[in-house]
Amino acid sequence: MEFFVISMLNGLSYGLLLFMLSSGLTLIFSMMGVLNFAHASFYMLGAYVGFTIASFTGFWWALVLAPLVVGALGALFERYCLRRVHKFGHVAELLLTFGLAYVVLELVQLVWGRIALEFKPPESLSGPLFTLINRTGDGLSMMMGAAPKELCRSADAAIRVVCSPFPATRGFMMLVALVMLFSVWLLLTRTRIGLVIQAALTHPHMVEALGHNVPRVFMLVFGAGTALAGLAGVIGGSIFLTEPAMAATVGPIIFVVVVVGGMGSLSGAFLASVLIGVLQTFAIAFDYSLATLAGQLGLSLSQGLRDNTYINMTLSQVAPILPFLLLVLMLIFRPRGLLGTREG
Amino acid sequence: MASSFNRSRWIVWTAFALVMVVAPKVFNSGLGLTVLSQMGIAIIACLSYNILFGQGGMLSFGHAVYTGLGSFLAIHALNAATHGGLPLPVALVPLAGGLAGLGFAVLFGYVTTRKAGTTFAMITLGLGELVFAMSLMVPEFFGGEGGVSGNRMVRDGLWGITFGPQVQVYYLIAIYTFVCVAAMYAFTRTPLGGMLNAVRDNPERVEFVGYDTQRVRYLAFIISGFFAGIAGGLAALNFEIVTAEVVGAARSGGYLLFTFLGGATFFFGPILGAVLMVLALVLFSEFTQAWLLYLGLIFLLMVMFAPGGIASLIMMNVRVAMFGRLRELLLSYLGLAATTALMFAGGTSIIEMVYHLQLNQSEGPVFAYLGMNLDVSKPVHWLLAALLLAVGAGLFEWVRRGFVHHWGLIQAAIEADIRRREAA
Numbered sequence: 070m071e072f073f074v075i076s077m078l079n080g081l082s083y084g085l086l087l088f089m090l091s092s093g094l095t096l097i098f099s100m101m102g103v104l105n106f107a108h109a110s111f112y113m114l115g116a117y118v119g120f121t122i123a124s125f126t127g128f129w130w131a132l133v134l135a136p137l138v139v140g141a142l143g144a145l146f147e148r149y150c151l152r153r154v155h156k157f158g159h160v161a162e163l164l165l166t167f168g169l170a171y172v173v174l175e176l177v178q179l180v181w182g183r184i185a186l187e188f189k190p191p192e193s194l195s196g197p198l199f200t201l202i203n204r205t206g207d208g209l210s211m212m213m214g215a216a217p218k219e220l221c222r223s224a225d226a227a228i229r230v231v232c233s234p235f236p237a238t239r240g241f242m243m244l245v246a247l248v249m250l251f252s253v254w255l256l257l258t259r260t261r262i263g264l265v266i267q268a269a270l271t272h273p274h275m276v277e278a279l280g281h282n283v284p285r286v287f288m289l290v291f292g293a294g295t296a297l298a299g300l301a302g303v304i305g306g307s308i309f310l311t312e313p314a315m316a317a318t319v320g321p322i323i324f325v326v327v328v329v330g331g332m333g334s335l336s337g338a339f340l341a342s343v344l345i346g347v348l349q350t351f352a353i354a355f356d357y358s359l360a361t362l363a364g365q366l367g368l369s370l371s372q373g374l375r376d377n378t379y380i381n382m383t384l385s386q387v388a389p390i391l392p393f394l395l396l397v398l399m400l401i402f403r404p405r406g407l408l409g410t411r412e413g
Numbered sequence: 414m415a416s417s418f419n420r421s422r423w424i425v426w427t428a429f430a431l432v433m434v435v436a437p438k439v440f441n442s443g444l445g446l447t448v449l450s451q452m453g454i455a456i457i458a459c460l461s462y463n464i465l466f467g468q469g470g471m472l473s474f475g476h477a478v479y480t481g482l483g484s485f486l487a488i489h490a491l492n493a494a495t496h497g498g499l500p501l502p503v504a505l506v507p508l509a510g511g512l513a514g515l516g517f518a519v520l521f522g523y524v525t526t527r528k529a530g531t532t533f534a535m536i537t538l539g540l541g542e543l544v545f546a547m548s549l550m551v552p553e554f555f556g557g558e559g560g561v562s563g564n565r566m567v568r569d570g571l572w573g574i575t576f577g578p579q580v581q582v583y584y585l586i587a588i589y590t591f592v593c594v595a596a597m598y599a600f601t602r603t604p605l606g607g608m609l610n611a612v613r614d615n616p617e618r619v620e621f622v623g624y625d626t627q628r629v630r631y632l633a634f635i636i637s638g639f640f641a642g643i644a645g646g647l648a649a650l651n652f653e654i655v656t657a658e659v660v661g662a663a664r665s666g667g668y669l670l671f672t673f674l675g676g677a678t679f680f681f682g683p684i685l686g687a688v689l690m691v692l693a694l695v696l697f698s699e700f701t702q703a704w705l706l707y708l709g710l711i712f713l714l715m716v717m718f719a720p721g722g723i724a725s726l727i728m729m730n731v732r733v734a735m736f737g738r739l740r741e742l743l744l745s746y747l748g749l750a751a752t753t754a755l756m757f758a759g760g761t762s763i764i765e766m767v768y769h770l771q772l773n774q775s776e777g778p779v780f781a782y783l784g785m786n787l788d789v790s791k792p793v794h795w796l797l798a799a800l801l802l803a804v805g806a807g808l809f810e811w812v813r814r815g816f817v818h819h820w821g822l823i824q825a826a827i828e829a830d831i832r833r834r835e836a837a
Contacts, residue, residue: 104531153717160472165716171709179767321542324535393543400524
């Protein structure tokens with residue numbers, strides 16, 4: 070039970086981090102029709118810029134400033150590069166961001182080196198947020214913070230005690246993602262600029278005719294989307310790992326999220342992020358393979374089958390390909406994605 | 414008209430064949446043969462990629478899946494032929510790779526080609542990741558970290574062809590390259606090739622005429638997969654080892670990058686791209702550690718300013734030359750080249766100095782670059798490099814403005830000339 074709760078929360082927090090990334094990607098895609106291939110590169114840039122700022126001012130300022138820096142860079146890229154190729158169509162735009170991903174990766178290695186950085190979350194987030202204690206007889210109980218040692222030990226051999234801590238960093242990640250989600254939603258639905266953005270989504274010419282500067286709105290959206298990626302980068306980089314490969318590991322997954330959720334659907338992206346986050350976290354935790362399944366069902370396998378790679382492949386080994394498998398299945402059975410509205 | 418056109422076609426193809434026959438006599442060092450062999454393979458791979466990208470408008474991020482799986486199947490076929498007695502001559506092993514590429518294209522293409530445009534791109538990316546992750550999970554087939562190796566040597570081959578010396582492998586590759594290039598060119602002239610262009614340009618209209626766009630894309634995808642597999646099979650023969658990286662995302666990205674740089678809108682563009690790819694991978698990467706950065710920057714500039722690639726730049730100048738106006742532009746070109754050289758010297762000096770700081774600090778602050786001795790500990794050197802870059806950029810912009818104006822005038826004159834001829 071406590072295993073389930075902790076894994077669920079871990080999965081949710083990972084899914085929410087994915088959503089921080091895919092929301093910006095979806096926002097940019099639904100507005101401009103541009104699939105930003107370099108989105109994960111902005112995520113990486115967020116982590117590295119955050120690291121540098123944090124070494125001067127501490128983590129909390131980095132959390133505020135790094136997304137702003139990354140967002141400004143994104144806006145500049147939109148203004149001086151992306152806008153120029155807009156007339157060549159979406160494929161050219163995708164190619165441009167593809168090239169940018171190469172350049173950003175090389176520049177990051179040029180400036181910060183090729184090895185992983187020591188980017189740690191602040192002291193206040195280092196401990197566990199709460200601990201679940203499962204004690205035979207007493208059932209499940211929860212306490213905030215770390216559980217004292219003597220609580221997790223049992224003098225009596227008949228009583229089994231299992232303590233499962235939930236890291237504060239994970240909780241913080243969820244909190245930031247939810248706050249961000251809520252404020253984006255408020256911004257889009259309750260403010261004037263949000264209304265202009267929504268209108269420019271569907272009727273750019275009309276909005277332009279009404280006197281709004283649609284290219285500037287595009288620039289702002291691109292900047293905001295990349296800033297969200299930068300924010301995710303500061304959090305993800307400090308909790309997981311800040312290294313040059315971090316863009317390549319998360320990039321394909323957020324594209325899967327966007328396609329599975331339905332291209333351009335923000336709520337679909339949310340659903341798909343959480344789904345993939347939970348799916349992957351649970352898969353990693355299980356060591357079951359087809360062989361163990363057969364054993365539990367009471368089937369006896371021949372020697373040849375017992376040595377077969379596929380039969381012995383555990384769920385945790387398969388975990389990295391699950392998102393992509395989900396993508397393929399989704400395209401066969403529901404090509405427009407979970408909450409997508411159009412086929413195309 | 415038609416006969417002269419045919420004659421020029423004969424000349425081009427004969428010249429192409431001659432170049433491939435003579436090239437190993439000119440570059441007869443070991444490195445030369447290696448580079449030439451890889452070029453042949455890359456030409457097939459990039460042209461097969463261009464069936465999707467240039468002709469079909471399908472931006473694929475997972476082309477290495479088909480070349481790579483072709484490689485794996487080919488090396489297994491080779492091993493089966495040498496050990497298990499599979500009656501397959503070594504010279505036909507690349508065809509096994511081609512059939513593998515075709516088979517996997519039939520399988521995966523069914524999913525990917527249901528969509529076009531951006532979604533297609535994302536799906537190919539996902540499939541590429543899927544296959545790459547699988548390759549590390551199934552060591553029986555993919556050989557794990559060490560890969561699968563084979564031996565192409567035939568003991569007593571026909572006419573003394575044992576495929577031991579590299580030059581024999583080169584000529585095998587050259588024959589395959591010539592046949593594949595010819596076949597792919599012929600494909601562009603078939604009705605299916607024509608429909609593929611139509612699907613790229615106006616899918617809605619194609620549907621109205623009564624064609625199934627999905628089917629056209631699927632068929633093109635299968636054909637592309639076949640040629641990609643042949644390229645993979647040749648690579649397996651050439652290197653005699655296949656590792657998991659041949660199906661990786663970096664390889665796929667390379668095909669995309671260089672096909673685009675060469676020029677996707679002309680048939681010969683990807684050939685230029687393939688030649689560049691091998692030169693970059695084998696030679697430039699030896700010359701500087703920052704080559705990927707330069708490559709990325711050049712790619713960005715190309716996408717922004719010359720989306721037709723190098724081939725389109727050449728063809729535009731050929732058109733200007735045919736109207737006898739190229740001579741006027743020579744001065745501008747000289748100016749552009751000189752200012753670019755200034756910018757290049759300044760910019761790359763800075764980049765190389767940063768790289769030196771980052772990676773080779775232990776070798777001391779001084780290193781040689783472009784015949785200069787750069788010292789990363791002296792601010793003067795940084796300043797000079799920055800100054801060179803700034804002055805070069807300023808002058809470049811000045812020359813460029815004049816050039817663009819002149820170019821526009823010439824193009825307008827040519828257009829007017831063409832209209833006048835048509836009217837006459």
